[in-house]
Amino acid sequence: MPELLHRKLERTATGFMLAIIVAASVGGIVEIAPLFTIDETVENVEDMRLYTPLELAGRNIYIREGCYACHSQMIRTLRDDVERYGPFSLAVESQYDHPMLWGSKRTGPDLARVGGKYSDFWHVAHLTNPRDVVPESNMPAYSWLARTPLRLDDLGSHLRAQRSVGVPYTDDMIENAARDAFGQAVPDSEQASGVTERYGEETQVSAFDGVTTRVTEMDALVAYLQVLGRLTKAAYQNTAAPEQPPNPND
Amino acid sequence: MGQLTTRERDLAAAILVVLAVVGIAMAAAGRADPLGIHGAIVLLYSLALLYLIMSTSFGPAPDPSRVSRYYDDPIKVGVAFTLFWAIFGMFFGVWAAAQLAWPSLNFDTAWASFGRIRPAHTTGVIFGFGGNALISTSLHVVQRTSRARLPDQLSPWFVLFGYNLFCILAVSGYFIGVTQSKEYAEAEWYADLWLVIVWVTYFVLYIRTLARRREPHIYVANWYYMAFILVVAILHIINNLTIPVSLGHAKSYTIWAGVQDSMVQWWYGHNAVAFFLTAGFLAMLYYYLPKRAERPIFSYRLSILSFWGITFFYMWAGSHHLHYTALPHWVQNLGMTFSVMLLVPSWASAGNALLTLNGAWHKVRDDATLRFIMMAAFFYGLSTFEGSFLAVRPVNSLSHYTDWTVGHVHAGALGWVALITYGSLYTLVPAIWKRERMYSAALVEVHFWLASAGTVIYVFAMWNSGIIQGLMWRTYSEEGTLTYSFVDSLLAMYPYYIARTFGGLLFLIGAIVATYNIWMTVRDVPVAGTERHDDVPLAGPVPEAAATGPAE
Numbered sequence: 110m111p112e113l114l115h116r117k118l119e120r121t122a123t124g125f126m127l128a129i130i131v132a133a134s135v136g137g138i139v140e141i142a143p144l145f146t147i148d149e150t151v152e153n154v155e156d157m158r159l160y161t162p163l164e165l166a167g168r169n170i171y172i173r174e175g176c177y178a179c180h181s182q183m184i185r186t187l188r189d190d191v192e193r194y195g196p197f198s199l200a201v202e203s204q205y206d207h208p209m210l211w212g213s214k215r216t217g218p219d220l221a222r223v224g225g226k227y228s229d230f231w232h233v234a235h236l237t238n239p240r241d242v243v244p245e246s247n248m249p250a251y252s253w254l255a256r257t258p259l260r261l262d263d264l265g266s267h268l269r270a271q272r273s274v275g276v277p278y279t280d281d282m283i284e285n286a287a288r289d290a291f292g293q294a295v296p297d298s299e300q301a302s303g304v305t306e307r308y309g310e311e312t313q314v315s316a317f318d319g320v321t322t323r324v325t326e327m328d329a330l331v332a333y334l335q336v337l338g339r340l341t342k343a344a345y346q347n348t349a350a351p352e353q354p355p356n357p358n359d
Numbered sequence: 360m361g362q363l364t365t366r367e368r369d370l371a372a373a374i375l376v377v378l379a380v381v382g383i384a385m386a387a388a389g390r391a392d393p394l395g396i397h398g399a400i401v402l403l404y405s406l407a408l409l410y411l412i413m414s415t416s417f418g419p420a421p422d423p424s425r426v427s428r429y430y431d432d433p434i435k436v437g438v439a440f441t442l443f444w445a446i447f448g449m450f451f452g453v454w455a456a457a458q459l460a461w462p463s464l465n466f467d468t469a470w471a472s473f474g475r476i477r478p479a480h481t482t483g484v485i486f487g488f489g490g491n492a493l494i495s496t497s498l499h500v501v502q503r504t505s506r507a508r509l510p511d512q513l514s515p516w517f518v519l520f521g522y523n524l525f526c527i528l529a530v531s532g533y534f535i536g537v538t539q540s541k542e543y544a545e546a547e548w549y550a551d552l553w554l555v556i557v558w559v560t561y562f563v564l565y566i567r568t569l570a571r572r573r574e575p576h577i578y579v580a581n582w583y584y585m586a587f588i589l590v591v592a593i594l595h596i597i598n599n600l601t602i603p604v605s606l607g608h609a610k611s612y613t614i615w616a617g618v619q620d621s622m623v624q625w626w627y628g629h630n631a632v633a634f635f636l637t638a639g640f641l642a643m644l645y646y647y648l649p650k651r652a653e654r655p656i657f658s659y660r661l662s663i664l665s666f667w668g669i670t671f672f673y674m675w676a677g678s679h680h681l682h683y684t685a686l687p688h689w690v691q692n693l694g695m696t697f698s699v700m701l702l703v704p705s706w707a708s709a710g711n712a713l714l715t716l717n718g719a720w721h722k723v724r725d726d727a728t729l730r731f732i733m734m735a736a737f738f739y740g741l742s743t744f745e746g747s748f749l750a751v752r753p754v755n756s757l758s759h760y761t762d763w764t765v766g767h768v769h770a771g772a773l774g775w776v777a778l779i780t781y782g783s784l785y786t787l788v789p790a791i792w793k794r795e796r797m798y799s800a801a802l803v804e805v806h807f808w809l810a811s812a813g814t815v816i817y818v819f820a821m822w823n824s825g826i827i828q829g830l831m832w833r834t835y836s837e838e839g840t841l842t843y844s845f846v847d848s849l850l851a852m853y854p855y856y857i858a859r860t861f862g863g864l865l866f867l868i869g870a871i872v873a874t875y876n877i878w879m880t881v882r883d884v885p886v887a888g889t890e891r892h893d894d895v896p897l898a899g900p901v902p903e904a905a906a907t908g909p910a911e
């Protein structure tokens with residue numbers, strides 16, 4: 110009987126197509142739609158801050174170079190993950206990540222909490238030639254980043270585009286994007302103070318690549334690496350004992 | 360292109376002029392951005408095609424008897440694209456593999472660093488090689504199983520060249536730093552928009568051909584091609600919803616964020632596997648296998664079960680890419696459950712294929728082409744079993760993030776996708792060029808062994824390295840501390856990375872042998888004496904539904 114029905118369906122291309130669309134839509138709708146409405150999907154935290162323009166530019170370089178192909182940014186709720194990399198990642202920590210960079214492969218270690226783990230100097234040396242600091246590494250060298258000036262003039266449009274997809278940048282932040290990017294990488298400049306005013310005291314203002322006369326792609330990338338895992342402290346307040354990491358969803 | 364009518368040539372020229380103008384606009388708006396380079400590429404591409412069209416436009420009018428034959432010219436060009444992208448994509452695969460073993464092999468250049476050539480590899484093989492194979496074979500299969508000629512002669516060319524423009528924009532983008540970073544959807548917004556236009560044309564072309572069919576029933580292979588075309592469209596559009604920084608920027612920001620983005624991405628990613636790398640290639644299996652073996656498919660019921668099972672279950676399974684992450688627990692569990700159930704329809708197809716061969720094993724022994732298809736069905740069974748196993752949470756806790764995933768990917772990609780493609784090509788090429796046989800059966804045999812050996816070496820190397828890696832990461836000493844540093848586990852990988860490069864190299868050499876063999880077939884093998892009388896569309900008035908097609 111079902112076979113006969115199917116024989117009928119096979120006779121009409123339109124009917125067949127509709128059947129395919131219906132069959133294929135259910136799964137996605139059931140799994141994705143609730144993620145936007147169920148409150149527990151993303152935790153509510155007070156101290157979550159935004160990427161500064163320099164950090165955002167660094168994030169875009171991280172994307173451009175395909176760092177995500179070898180490094181994850183998602184610490185799982187597993188004992189060895191937590192002991193190796195720190196408290197497991199919460200949904201809120203990537204709340205403003207368009208796109209998310211959780212990754213799917215660890216050719217290199219997880220980077221979700223690498224911020225503050227090494228000095229700026231270490232990062233610059235490592236990115237310039239990884240084998241100078243980790244002789245066994247198979248990571249490519251990114252020496253050209255320190256030679257390439259960062260494009261600053263369009264950072265405002267980047268922030269505006271981010272706002273249109275839901276990241277709460279203010280007009281003030283958008284207007285001062287280029288200044289703030291410069292200020293964050295040149296601590297002695299007059300632009301530096303605006304950065305912490307707008308993005309909070311926790312923001313790291315530093316001569317990331319060690320050169321304060323100009324802002325390079327190296328500055329941006331290191332600024333981004335240094336903020337990873339430090340946008341909010343929620344993850345640290347969440348974990349009771351690393352021995353038995355609780356699952357936030359249980 | 361010689362068969363295009365004057366009207367079709369004019370229309371083609373008009374489309375190309377519009378495209379050239381778009382290219383100029385992109386180049387102008389994106390002067391200070393990589394977008395400008397892409398504008399130039401679009402411009403050059405359309406001018407080159409325009410030149411081709413113009414140089415034929417004073418040729419003689421096409422032979423009116425052409426409508427009593429199938430329209431195979433675009434398929435021939437599609438086969439050439441397929442072979443080109445195979446070598447291109449696999450070359451970058453081998454190069455990427457070599458860089459993981461010897462990291463200085465990018466020669467300190469930005470464009471050739473691992474993170475940029477890796478997506479060039481994945482896009483090159485999946486979209487370049489796989490996509491062109493799917494388009495070419497689908498145009499072949501839909502005409503033969505419907506006993507109808509394509510409804511017009513322009514849209515297949517538009518689909519083919521439009522699609523390859525998308526591939527070129529995508530791959531060249533990575534080298535100059537244009538990427539969305541979404542796995543298997545790295546191309547930026549303008550390329551994505553262009554693909555939507557091409558894909559809708561493809562869909563319309565397909566459905567119009569089906570509407571002209573002279574067989575009452577739609578054959579199984581076409582179910583899979585339809586599912587492939589339709590679902591890929593849905594996935595592509597939803598996953599790629601983005602806001603560009605400006606019209607002068609290549610860069611855009613996806614509307615999805617964080618945990619929702621992860622779910623959309625892997626709903627897309629997993630179903631790109633399902634509907635690009637599985638459904639479309641199952642269509643090849645269901646047509647070229649019975650053709651080559653000269654036996655009907657073992658069971659019609661299994662085909663139905665398998666088709667609807669795959670169409671329904673796959674869409675639930677994406678969350679198995681996100682086990683133990685910040686994605687809510689219930690979604691992870693749903694993904695795991697459906698992934699395990701997915702084994703049933705998957706093995707229904709693999710079993711259906713192998714049982715079709717039951718009784719024809721002597722042919723498998725003698726005919727390397729049929730052996731390609733058989734091996735593909737075997738690897739399909741293997742990689743789906745492995746996939747369902749990896750989707751179980753505790754197993755995934757070991758395998759995720761390791762080379763085991765990469766091993767699974769290539770058991771599917773090399774063993775299933777590439778082998779079925781070559782098996783189909785070896786059947787398709789003599790058929791559409793009307794040659795008696797392939798240039799060299801011995802070279803097909805050589806290719807078979809190179810490909811099989813390459814796949815086995817690759818997959819075994821990655822299984823070993825992946826499991827070792829996963830175990831080292833979770834080994835504890837007596838004192839309860841982690842025994843190995845990350846670098847310890849990396850050091851253990853090097854021998855396997857070298858082995859994988861070697862296996863990939865064998866596979867690449869096989870692809871080059873295949874290309875040579877096909878080239879020589881077209882050049883040197885005599886045309887078959889008599890045209891097979893059944894390889895033509897059925898004559899007589901076209902059924903109602905096709906009346907909407909343009910006049911020729």
Ligand code: HEM
Pocket residue numbers: 178213214216449450452453454455456457477480481484485489542764765768769772773776777859860862863864866867
């Ligand atoms: C000559 C043969 C090939 C070689 C040497 C090769 C090599 C590689 C390498 C080195 C990677 C990166 C793995 C990593 O990041 O650790 C990779 C990834 C990948 N390759 Fe291949 N590949 C080959 C053929 C193919 C083919 C024919 C396909 C598809 C039809 C394919 C699909 C993929 C996919 C989907 C990935 C991404 C895997 C993931 O994200 O987990 N490859 N390949």
Ligand code: HEM
Pocket residue numbers: 213542628632636637676679680681698699701702705739742743744745746747748749750751755758759760764767768770771772775776
């Ligand atoms: C029943 C069928 C299948 C199931 C249930 C399945 C399941 C899985 C699972 C659990 C993973 C690992 C996810 C992770 O830990 O990150 C995975 C990865 C993958 N599988 Fe399958 N698989 C199936 C069939 C296939 C086939 C036939 C192919 C064909 C080429 C394929 C290609 C891939 C690719 C490309 C990835 C890597 C995604 C990435 O991380 O980039 N799978 N699959």
